[in-house]
Amino acid sequence: MKPGPARVLAALRRAGGRTCSGASLSSEQGVSRAQVWKDVESLRAQGYTIEATPSDGYRLAAVPDLLLPEEIDAGLETRWLARDLRWLETTDSTNRVALDLARAGAAHGTTVVAEAQTAGRGRLGRSFFSPPRKNYYGSSVLRPRLLTAEAPPWILASAVAVAEAVEQTVGDSGAVEIKWPNDVLLGGLKTSGILMELSAEATHVVFLVLGIGVNLNVDRRDFPEEFRATATSLSSHCGRKIDRIAFAQRLYNALERTLDTCAERGFEALRPRFEARFRMRGRPLTVVELDGARQSGVAEGVAADGALLLRRDDGSLVRVVAGDVTIAKENP
């Protein structure tokens, strides 16, 4: 947003729903009343509802239902995350944009948010359904001091933050579950996707790109056939519309705290918060590893490095570092 409209918007916000006269806006900002009018028009073009009466002045009646940096920033408690926030009406993939920004030197915490993705990506080359103006899709550049081998549990840490933001939003923590490694489920159905990509020199991370998609207001009946049986959205779960801006603020606030903890004390310090939501424990699972091998057993928990621990029928404990989990039906 340009400085002029941003200043007018800030003044209207400070007025808190009361009307500001054109004269006061003009003198306050040292610009002509004609310029104030142009700035108001620019805000309207961005979706702001601003009522104007020639005698009284301007009043901010409604903000657009868009993930605009000015809106998100107003309720952000972070120090470094999403303070540099770039908004896109649409893009192919926010991770692709953030990777390009990272390679060009973007600072720790730089975040890209989009209203829609035309080629949203998930783990293992899968797609992420990303219809416009319904959900949250964003990717952050992270530059922690981190060894390459220490990076994998950061995806579990991110899932903890997403789960906490979802819990605060739906107000029903009992319904929230994390499916290893990083899917956040509501009532057993998938509500989010996390795709963490990293660039490293052999031994140490140069940057991470953490992409998060959360189904907020998409109607679960609108999912493509392939996702319909297994996915839901926060609004479909709650039966009410979700405030996307408030969700983004909660997400960034939770994510910064969680990642700071992970950087300072390791995933070990977050493990209890992961395991509290890890309702696979004690359930029979099958995991398809990256090479196609299958491991079956009963989930015991996660290791300090984020690996899934499976107890096999023969009593042995196996570690699964990467793969795709299927939860066996309890009564087949």
Add this chain to the structure above:
Amino acid sequence: MKPGPARVLAALRRAGGRTCSGASLSSEQGVSRAQVWKDVESLRAQGYTIEATPSDGYRLAAVPDLLLPEEIDAGLETRWLARDLRWLETTDSTNRVALDLARAGAAHGTTVVAEAQTAGRGRLGRSFFSPPRKNYYGSSVLRPRLLTAEAPPWILASAVAVAEAVEQTVGDSGAVEIKWPNDVLLGGLKTSGILMELSAEATHVVFLVLGIGVNLNVDRRDFPEEFRATATSLSSHCGRKIDRIAFAQRLYNALERTLDTCAERGFEALRPRFEARFRMRGRPLTVVELDGARQSGVAEGVAADGALLLRRDDGSLVRVVAGDVTIAKENP
């Protein structure tokens, strides 16, 4: 190289230094004698010395001292490495080019080689001195099935292959040493640099880019001041000019075998070959870790994951995963 000149070059090679008549080249390839002449001119423009006499025909007198794919390919024993080889007269950094190729989907083994780099990069953001037409600078795209945490020792595996190619070239294996993690030394002076960069989804590698620079024919007196006391070249060590094409062939042959072993059996299977050249053992070292912390102790060897093992004065053994080693002077 275009198909026409490539066919003429192949025919001249088959003749093994004997003269081929223009008529035979023309009929063999089903093109006019004028076209054969054009193809010969094209080869000359690329640096090939081709003698021509109107009565006798053409003779390949000398190949250019360039790392041309056609020259390297003629002596390559690899299945997948450098079979797709891209030659550049000059570039900023072969790793940068290979990273771009990898992101665009380049296959396992695709390799970029350059005669010069204007911004050759080394580990930890350092530069690599890359004067034109003297040395070897190349970067390969690798797509092994590999967990993120398994990637770091690949840099040690690569150092083993470089050391073996250097030994075969100088014929003096006693002079070759590997300084952890990946510098190959000749007579205690650095001859090579390896920069491995990787792109991963959280738990698994998507691709590696392995950049290798080896000082072959640069005169060690020509190094910039900052490197002069610590670096050398194979030619400065041996006192003779090194055949760069033969070196590249040896390097690719050794590297493919070594990386195949690393992929199939892990670095553990290569550790004896690393340790045989790891002459730091038993010597007092100081390592500056990435966060600036210092570790001092006597080198005991390397772990199966490539970490350096240091025995401290108090008898404890510490693992160093990433850092920069200084070897203490034996008689200070």
